[in-house]
Amino acid sequence: MKTVRLLLMAMVGLIALIACTKEQKTAPAKQIRISATSAYEKYFGPAPTTDKGTCYAFVIYFPSAKERGKVVPFPFFTFDKESIRKVALERLLGGMDVGSYKGEFLQPFAPGTHILGIVEQAGVVTVNFSKEILDSKADAAVERAMLDAIVLTLSQFGMVRDVRVQIEGKESGSVDGKDAGKFLGHGGLEHQPLKPDESAILPLSPPRLLSVTAMKDKGATEVEEVNVFFDRPVEINQLSLADGSGKPFEGEVYHSVFDMAAVLKPREPSLFKAGMPVKVHWKVIDKLGRAAEGTGEFALEVKEH
Incomplete structure (x- = not known):
């Protein structure tokens, strides 16, 4: 996919980000530190690792x-x-x-x-x-x-x-x-x-939750995974998802590519529908020690890949 080849973006192109995550499941396990510009390291700290290939981190x-x-500076990534x-x-x-x-x-x-x-x-x-x-x-x-x-x-x-x-x-x-x-x-x-x-350049605020997006294969009726995207690479210390009534969603949670998201593999995929309210509680810290936590309700986006 050309979008995945050229640009894996932190803020936009979330489908491309997830597509790359899927590809990495079968990629070699060896992790390589992403090459970063000095501007990236100044505002976002050490770059994350990838097993996809030679990758570059920079700021827009x-x-x-x-x-x-x-x-305002934001982190972006590319293989090009x-x-x-x-x-x-x-x-x-x-x-x-x-x-x-x-x-x-x-x-x-x-x-x-x-x-x-x-x-x-x-x-x-x-x-x-x-x-x-x-x-x-x-x-x-x-x-x-x-x-x-x-x-x-x-x-x-x-x-x-x-x-x-x-x-x-x-x-x-x-x-x-x-x-x-x-x-x-x-x-x-x-x-x-x-x-x-x-x-x-304005000073950066603490990490922020960007969106909650479920992904499914093209033409599929049920979602495959639910992604909680953040605006930069973070370490996730706490994360929980619940429906509008507060009932927790069950499933395995793991880190996504570039540490930009937490990914839930739901035990009951049929529960997730486009536009439904999803309550998220999170506690994260970025690579320069800026911490953030919060609880919020987000309308679920559903995208195909």
Whole structure:
């Protein structure tokens, strides 16, 4: 599956994440530490292990809706080293509005925006966007966060000193009658390379439960497993699931790929229906010692793989 090959994502593409989990059941037992960027290790600690193959952990910075002009780091994973920059930017362009994070992030990139090219030369990365990006309705603060998100995301890969942003190959002037210079910074940024600004990064909160999603084979009537997804790799100290009346679900619970989820293999799969309330109690800690616990009720999502 191309999605699984290219990108196993912490926040989106949950089907791909589970598909990889299934494949790992028959994979060699030898565990290999995932290669991580320094940015990943700074915000999320040591990378988890995998027996799937050579994998890479990195960070994508999403513009915050709560604090305009700021960005929030999130962990992502890929097996595709050669296209890792493009993979990261494409996910940034796609935004993130899933699970318990709905509404917390801005999507400043105009629909249809795509990447025309990414080139690195002597420590300077130049990314060329399509003209649709000029249709963004972002104000100055959000536009600044958009640029910071691009620069911070790209700067973690290799020995990058600066980032240049182009639109249809131009760093200033106009594209189809639109002012490309305006997008490139409200302050003359079109005339100079952009440097990463870590002051734009918001401090990370403790781990958060993202969603509860049941998976089943295509065309199957009953679910195969129920996944409790977290927003980063965690150690799960306590986890229990119950129905809307508080009756516990029975079954075996184990860790998923990349330590991103707890997976319940239910003893009675027929009990799980799309949209039903599932009560979850959890107690987790991430790789940097940030702990979280809570009890909440979530509407069950059911997806096929």
